[in-house]
Amino acid sequence: MGKIFFGNDYNRTGHPAVIEAIARTQGDAFGGYGIDTISEKASAKILEACGAPEGAVYFMVGGTPANVTVIDALLRPWEGVISPASGHINVHETGAPEHTGHKVLPAASGDGKITAAQIEAIVDEYENSGTLEHMVTPRMVYISQPTEYGTRYDLAELEAIAAICRTRGLYLFIDGARLGYALGSEGNDVFLPDLARLADAFSIGGTKCGALFGEAVVFPDKTLAPHFRSSIKQNLGMLAKGWLISAQFDALFTDDLYLRITAKASQQALRIARAAEAAGIARYIDSPTNQQFLVLTRKQHERLAERFVVQFIEAGPGGTDVVRVCTSWSTEDADVAALIDALRVL
Amino acid sequence: MGKIFFGNDYNRTGHPAVIEAIARTQGDAFGGYGIDTISEKASAKILEACGAPEGAVYFMVGGTPANVTVIDALLRPWEGVISPASGHINVHETGAPEHTGHKVLPAASGDGKITAAQIEAIVDEYENSGTLEHMVTPRMVYISQPTEYGTRYDLAELEAIAAICRTRGLYLFIDGARLGYALGSEGNDVFLPDLARLADAFSIGGTKCGALFGEAVVFPDKTLAPHFRSSIKQNLGMLAKGWLISAQFDALFTDDLYLRITAKASQQALRIARAAEAAGIARYIDSPTNQQFLVLTRKQHERLAERFVVQFIEAGPGGTDVVRVCTSWSTEDADVAALIDALRVL
Amino acid sequence: MGKIFFGNDYNRTGHPAVIEAIARTQGDAFGGYGIDTISEKASAKILEACGAPEGAVYFMVGGTPANVTVIDALLRPWEGVISPASGHINVHETGAPEHTGHKVLPAASGDGKITAAQIEAIVDEYENSGTLEHMVTPRMVYISQPTEYGTRYDLAELEAIAAICRTRGLYLFIDGARLGYALGSEGNDVFLPDLARLADAFSIGGTKCGALFGEAVVFPDKTLAPHFRSSIKQNLGMLAKGWLISAQFDALFTDDLYLRITAKASQQALRIARAAEAAGIARYIDSPTNQQFLVLTRKQHERLAERFVVQFIEAGPGGTDVVRVCTSWSTEDADVAALIDALRVL
Amino acid sequence: MGKIFFGNDYNRTGHPAVIEAIARTQGDAFGGYGIDTISEKASAKILEACGAPEGAVYFMVGGTPANVTVIDALLRPWEGVISPASGHINVHETGAPEHTGHKVLPAASGDGKITAAQIEAIVDEYENSGTLEHMVTPRMVYISQPTEYGTRYDLAELEAIAAICRTRGLYLFIDGARLGYALGSEGNDVFLPDLARLADAFSIGGTKCGALFGEAVVFPDKTLAPHFRSSIKQNLGMLAKGWLISAQFDALFTDDLYLRITAKASQQALRIARAAEAAGIARYIDSPTNQQFLVLTRKQHERLAERFVVQFIEAGPGGTDVVRVCTSWSTEDADVAALIDALRVL
Structure with missing residues (x-):
């Protein structure tokens, strides 16, 4: 045994309802590259769950493509992304952010989390350096919810981080590869509408949360990344049969x-x-x-x-x-x- | 109607046997990232069909990731890839090869094909330029079988191209996104073992040939790209549940x-x-x-x-x-x- | 003999007046990295010669760094630059534009020049492709004055190109590595104020025109590239002793x-x-x-x-x-x- | 006053003997791009001083180009470079190593130096991670002599680092932007032949040590980077008039x-x-x-x-x-x- x-x-293929949702698409023809009726419907469901009617949802194949494409679409080459030293983008993506030209600026972290104060200190150090043009400009904060150590930001922590980001001109991007496991965990006080209110972009992980594969990247303000589909294609994440991902999210966002x-x-x-x-x-x-x-x-x-x-x-x-x-x-x-x-x- | x-x-999800193959995996736990029993089995079947016992097979999510990862894994930064001007990598990949730092060297093509003579002329021009270090070194030839215009190289043409590649130190990479449609077409004389004998790398397309998604990249000599898995991950193509692709190829390579x-x-x-x-x-x-x-x-x-x-x-x-x-x-x-x-x- | x-x-070190200008700096201490009194003075002289009081001048070490840094500072990753097929960036920069991630979109050219009509056709083809996100977005036009074949755009040709660029949302960048040889050539009707009026950026070549080394990159509108110094440093072109270049341009722009x-x-x-x-x-x-x-x-x-x-x-x-x-x-x-x-x- | x-x-232009050396070239014509008689002569002098007859010397415009080009020429995309956290490549190069696609793996450092033990620990952690393909492969060690804090490795420390590098398959690259200030400092026991014996590549800084600009990059084994000149050009560091740098080094390496x-x-x-x-x-x-x-x-x-x-x-x-x-x-x-x-x- x-x-x-x-x-x-x-380690398992996917929830039966998700597999069933894919199988149900078998009889129909769909538009390619994510422009199809199922993707439209699933996007609308997710935006409604997030309370973000002006947002946009992009269905990506996996977590690393989601992270790297968001970074690459939003940052200019001389800008970098602050991340916990233990963050997925800093440790477990084979340098994919750097491969597209973006430096990760690591902040020390024991439990996978960083604080608003740490972020502010990094920006202060940069701004006071006297050598601005010789250093990478901090321009984004990457955190994950929950973290790779299973820990979770509470709402007050996230609000503080988002406030610093706004004050200091940083994008806030939240990697939700395991988001479900935080949302429903005991004592959690951070929900989808909070993420949509506080982050510039966040992902809702499918791969580890019941789907065969796929993550939904949410921009609460769809005007932030108008060329995101070009960036998805360029970063090798454009699935020909986009409905395969959105059909899964449609099932996952049905009946909770x-x-x-x-x-x-x-x-x-x-x-x-x-x-x-x-x-x-x-x-x-x-x-x-x-x-x-x-x-x-x-x-x-x-x-x-x-x-x-x-x-x-x-x-x-x-x-x-x-x-x-x-x-x-x-x-x-x-x-x-x-x-x-x-x-x-x- | x-x-x-x-x-x-x-435009369609996938062949019923393929969907069934995925559904059949539902009850088991598998190793992640393509290290699993189904991937092993499907690799072995493909290598046997190719007559390439010393080869390696990597299952990729899509055609553009397959193309770009092969280019990025084999070329050094100052080396470029010769392609028909109408080639997929030159026109329809949003500059993904360039995004990873590699120049595409286009060769004129009316019908999607290029000739051994064209390839030789490009290498000659480079070598006779007198400005070697100021030019990108031609180091790979990219062609597709069948081409984007539906045309097909015959065996003599492919042999000639492969001969030039060997003489002039170029890798030969054949994009088989629609390979099935060439293999079984009337009058075709190029089969999998020919590709394995002539190319340094080639892909067997699934997405357009019955699979939900996925391409098999074959290196007839597995020592050519020992770090290919690192390159897949860095190029955003490492699927967590790798068996989802190999199970499809296992079905496609069963009973022809x-x-x-x-x-x-x-x-x-x-x-x-x-x-x-x-x-x-x-x-x-x-x-x-x-x-x-x-x-x-x-x-x-x-x-x-x-x-x-x-x-x-x-x-x-x-x-x-x-x-x-x-x-x-x-x-x-x-x-x-x-x-x-x-x-x-x- | x-x-x-x-x-x-x-093939020669530099004009005696230029060498003398460098030697004259010997007795003084200067601020580093191009922030110094000589650079200020030389910039002002150049902007005056260009009739571009709202412009900015950056002194670069060489022509290839100038070209690549302008491209990298202005384009997003999914955007490309139209160039004559014979253009320096397409042939003689060892793929440096691609190394920083930008595709060059070549336009056929017999004499080193391209036309407004060719540019428009490339943009039309892109916009009518129906596959926008799969193609590189044309976003800049690169031409050289004079060209690598010694030819020269006349004012009417440049006006037409600039008009298309404005209408179709393209930056116009003019590589003036040999600009002097065009400015004073028989029958020329394109002068520095014309370049400043028509181009978004252009370079005034020193290396081939009397200097030991160095090119002046001019942005007629200094707000176009506010982070250009970060981009210079990142693209390896920030000279510690910036006054060495500006002192040369100061001499070159004295008494014509x-x-x-x-x-x-x-x-x-x-x-x-x-x-x-x-x-x-x-x-x-x-x-x-x-x-x-x-x-x-x-x-x-x-x-x-x-x-x-x-x-x-x-x-x-x-x-x-x-x-x-x-x-x-x-x-x-x-x-x-x-x-x-x-x-x-x- | x-x-x-x-x-x-x-902050000063250069030593009079160096300026004089440049001025002396005024009367002659030279081959371009570093292929000239002065560069040959200066290379020979430097290799003799290093006791490295099988080496190669490349004259680069500045320290950041020297660092980044060495990294880019030697590493494959999935490989990274270990550096003191305070190292120039990690802090003061505007992310140029990452811009060419290479991750810097920082090691904590109080005084600008790192130890053989730290290097070994990083390699051990990588090799024991169980997720090799998800992590950047450590492949090079970057240190500076003297460091940005003015400190200096002694010979025993360097020997230990070089030994670990050889054992664990890492290149050792020593940034000598201020090398002169270490060579002649009180108590120093590391000389040019030691660097040539222990490092795979090192630079001899000119910019801060008497030259107007320029660094000499030494590969003690010239076969290590046969395509280095292509890499220099691609990384924007190929000076048209290469003799301008080598003439300075020729003067600096005359009469000590x-x-x-x-x-x-x-x-x-x-x-x-x-x-x-x-x-x-x-x-x-x-x-x-x-x-x-x-x-x-x-x-x-x-x-x-x-x-x-x-x-x-x-x-x-x-x-x-x-x-x-x-x-x-x-x-x-x-x-x-x-x-x-x-x-x-x-």
């Missing part, structure tokens, strides 16, 4: 499917977290979302790995292993129960 | 599905071509594949467009319209018959 | 030195051209400036090369050689007389 | 001029440093080269600035100002004496 999978949140399946996963993760703590296992970071980072002894790690697929992240304090346990829209309650049982006796 | 669609070959459905479309196109000629309608270019370019009077064009979706390409001689009629794997014989009837009385 | 040099116009020394060279070239024609030697192109292209038999070429350094350009009609004879600000009348004598008996 | 200048080391004038400046700086310490003024960093960083109270800073041009660098501890005092080849002993007198009573 195979191991029970908690290794990541992109997106929220329901991701909220459940975050609740499962929290149950695991509490069971771990009850068993005396420390969490590396206090995450309210679907990724939990447990600090295990080598022996505990080995024992857990006998029955469960989990992911080693990095060496922890005192010879321990930091191990990621990841739920997703496809995680079954029985598997969570099995994991909790295992943690109790680890 | 809607019009009958001959507008392009990417790929060849059967595309060969049928090319035959349909030829029936249309012959009917047009019988009706006194000239063809702009003599194409043996699924794209036919008819020279119509404005009135004929309008009359045809009442019942059929066709695509205006460019102004033809004497005030005529050059109109593309495109069959595909999804074209029904009844629709072909209706079109032929219409052409007879146009 | 050495051969007499007509090989190019950048720039115009005098280049006008003399164009007159010398014309004397050579007329002598050649009198001797029955055809000119490949009718050039009024310092570059003359003679069509010689192989034997004539060899005989000429015994005593003179000239440059083979390309094979001419009927087995002839097209050979460039180039005067410059440093060409002596005695050498011109010797060449004329030689042509008479060739 | 003007203030006495200690603001930077590039380069070493003598920079060694004197480092000795002057050390006298200033000791006078400061004698006066109870702390140094921010213990620099043995021409840049000294003094920690002054605001009042001391203001008093000093009345008579001397110095450069504010950053806020120091306890409300102090960190102020740079910079000597150079042009600093006069009388000015040093005046500064020392001023420091005594500050």
